[in-house]
Amino acid sequence: MAFLLKFISRGTRMAAPFRRNCNGLAGPLVLSKEVREAKAENKPIVALESTIISHGMPYPHNLTTALEVENIIRQRGAIPATIAILNGQLTVGLTEDELRYLAQAKGVVKVSRRDIAPVVAAKLDGATTVAGTIIAAELADIPVFVTGGIGGVHRYGETTMDISADLTELSRNKTLVVCSGVKSILDIGRTLEYLETQGVCVCSFGESDDFPAFYTMKSGHRAPHRVPDALHAARLLHSSRLLQLGSGILVAVPLPQEHAMDEKIIEDAINCALEASREKGINGKEVTPFVLSAVASATHGVSLDANIALVKNNAKVGADIAVEFKKLNNKHMSDKKLNVTHTVIRREFHTSCHVRASEGCKGKDDVPLFTLDKHAKGDVLVIGGANVDQVYRLAEHKIQQTLEHSILRCIENKNLKITSTTFYGPK
Template sequence: MAYLLKAICRCSRVATVHHSRHVSTISRRLVYSEEVLQAKIEGKPIVALESTIITHGMPYPKNLETAHEVEQIITEQGAIPATVAILKGQLTVGLTKVQLEYLAQSKNALKASRRDLAPIAAAGLDGATTVAGTLIAAELADIPIFVTGGLGGVHREGELTMDISADLSELGRSKTLVVCSGVKSILDIGRTLEYLETQGVCVCSYGDTDDFPAFYTPRSGYRAPYRVGNAREAARLLSSTHALQLGSGIVIAVPIPKESAMDEKIIEEAIQRALEEAKKQGIQGKEITPFILAAVAKATAGSSLDANIALIKNNAKVGAEIAVEFKKLNDVVNGAKVLKDKAGRQRSAELHTGNDVLVIGGANVDRTYRVTEDQVKLDGSTHPCKTAQCAGGVGRNIAEVLWRLQRGRTRLLTAIGDDADGQYLADNVPGLILKDSVVKGGRTPSYAAVLDSSGECQLGLGDMTLYDYITIDLVNKHMDLLVRAPLVILDGNVPQTTMVHVIEQCNKLNKPVFFEPTDIRKAIKPLNFRCHLMYTSPNISELRAMAKYVSPTINTSHTTDEVSEIIELAKVLKDIQVLIVTMGAKGVIIIKNRGNGEPDVRLYPAETVDKIINVSGAGDSFAGGYIFGLLSGLDESYCVAMGFQTAKAALLTSTTVPTELNVYRKNAKFFQLDNLISK
């Protein structure tokens, strides 16, 4: 078997990696369902759901039926449901129907609050997340809205027992909006509200009254500090909270529908009897809530269970409506940014993820000549061979990957001739290359590789002089495209003056730039004028060249501890925020400069691949997949996994960029990322 990153990395020698205190390997802290991951990538509204209501709140099969109905309600409102649980030790966001049925019948799923998450995960057990546990998962997954039935709170006689739910403290350190029907009636509602105030949690009633609900009943006798009348007002509140970076949560307390509400007197009498019975049996801690709820359900002949189901369904509808409205608000906010033009005047321009990514770099025709004899003799002899031709060029390859993954929304600014090769490149992905890239009378760049019978390159020949036509004037013709682009990608083939101009313009616009070096000579191009780069993806040889250029006295001799060497080299490159360093069979190291001299370093192991067909476009495909993850707003680990999967697809095809990426996207195979990351 061959390691995937051997093909991605351009350095040939790989030294032994020793463990370093700076390096942490990837832990799959979250696994998304295909539906949830697809929603994240496409920017759809998502609603998180807890799972203790399935395992500890209702009997089977009523719990499963309710779970399906709640998810369906959210879907009907235009949002995506994401039920959270720990399955076999893996914190999972979004459950399939099979997983929901498994959880609904489970007798061994543990309640998972903050203190329980790590032990359950470490032991490989099943866990149903409480409000607190689900809040943590929602934060990790960047899901801003969470729907539940009722919050935990301060238990009755809590001033003596100090029995206070972790839900409250978690709300104080989570920026999530929680839709609920207040706190459970079995709790001390007054003290719970006081505790939420202490934690800085904004509590709002929902609808036309400021009465704070008490789960089974629409009124608790207490008033909420604030009120929102509808989903749009709630979404605006959430948007304001995020803008102010408060870091604390919001509670939207939705009263149970009147037709499903219970008699306050009947409920209170049932609770008091259940509390007395719990004392007699010595039941306390996290076991008391399910005990009392079960006792109340029995005492009310099942009416409380019906009320519970009615309110969670109603909450799901409200939560989904808020999620949809919040998405609309975000689209408006991202749709108009204020930018400064050259004269310093203010003007507005559309900036949103739907705009085209701009790639500025090389495009050429790749030709390979694979000699079928055992030896290649460079003596003028003619050798029989097999020839192949495909579209190539680092910038073009990355652009094509993004074009296929994003269903377009990518443009390439390059230099090609008006000859047959230029037409071949233009026809390869129609609409990708900007028309101004065609140079009249120009000779399209080309690369030829002579391979021996085993596929090893013995001689490479390149005609790349036309890249000098990627000028500042050419870039300025497309400045509107650059301004609107969410990201600009440069490869090392761009002339240095043009490269510096592009980076300077992007720096003024606070726009991220991704620089892909093509060799050690070109890796230093953006460093001449201390330009600020957001991302660059060198191999270790290119990293050494970059560090040596910035700090000539730095030691760049090869060492047996590549990880430590990479970390020291990265410290020199302070003007680059994120370094994505390929390490051959060892994988990828991502280094983030934090400005305090100690970078954040993570090592991602490589995957193994059998029967490699072609290695020429694997590195560029990795970069394209990684960038696609960035544009989709995914966690770093999933960006790397996407890069690995795209590179793997490139290794298994004869072309530089796999044409089947659009098929992967369509049938969701591409997004089964829990199977793509090395364990």
């Protein structure tokens, strides 16, 4: 019942994505059993992308990492919700069998905003990018999302105009994204400038203001803001939502020191991989998976180990933020309920009563019992668009005497006080 009332209080906006139409077909979003139960029990949930499974890592590392990341989130008190499109159905929360399928399936489409509708319409399998996952997380009302690194402005983007849709989605939606900064293969400086233009709040996480660069702890750029721990990040998310800013938050977490790579080694590997991609004519959304794979080969798997380590570390941070945010949100909702008791609720009588209470009606039998002040205190709760009208017509003298007598008895029994013809409830 509490779960139902929560959604009633938010209106029909949140319930709509989960309805079925008259033909019994599923709506645009399907929640796994674990995610549904988490929502019903008001547990914190963390969204996870699926491109890292289908395009980011080779099998079986992709499956092992996906399962371990989900378990890390559960151990820290939150519920994981890996997001993907399976047979044309946008799904929030994958089962272990579905994760195994996605880790080995061929022809899985890499899905950003522009690809979601075509993949759903064609009933294909799709793995959501950061942008695609943010859209699904917003639909499912999941405020925290964990990934490895976000997309950004590609190198030479000033001439190619190759800019990831991840940046635009961060500006369109309220989601807090936990990552290890921008992928090293991109132009980090221009990406930060673009995020500033889009109004996205960018924060480093921990003790340093340095903005991380995926494989390394420093990128040579500083983050505009810093959150020292999960509680501060949760407060930031809570404040942003109270202010209804409508834009996202990027929390950049440096990977652990023991897994950080040498900056020169990784930069040389990236440059070689980018040159190879240009020679092969690879462009668009295929560049990132190609370069990541080439860098992993060039570093003899060291970059893959760093990738896995940073994703796991981000999962810990994201789960902690989700847990702290849920506590803050629950306290805020509780405080709002307490404040309702101190709010003056006023109701307005039907306009016909107000008309008949004019000066010209004085002394007539059909004058209502209410004064010209048609406002009165009362505990009236209206859900939706209900209208409550009360019209009193007293034409017979005896009926009026009987009604007045009954009202006086009610006042006496309920310890009500009457002043002139205005009634006040029990004190």
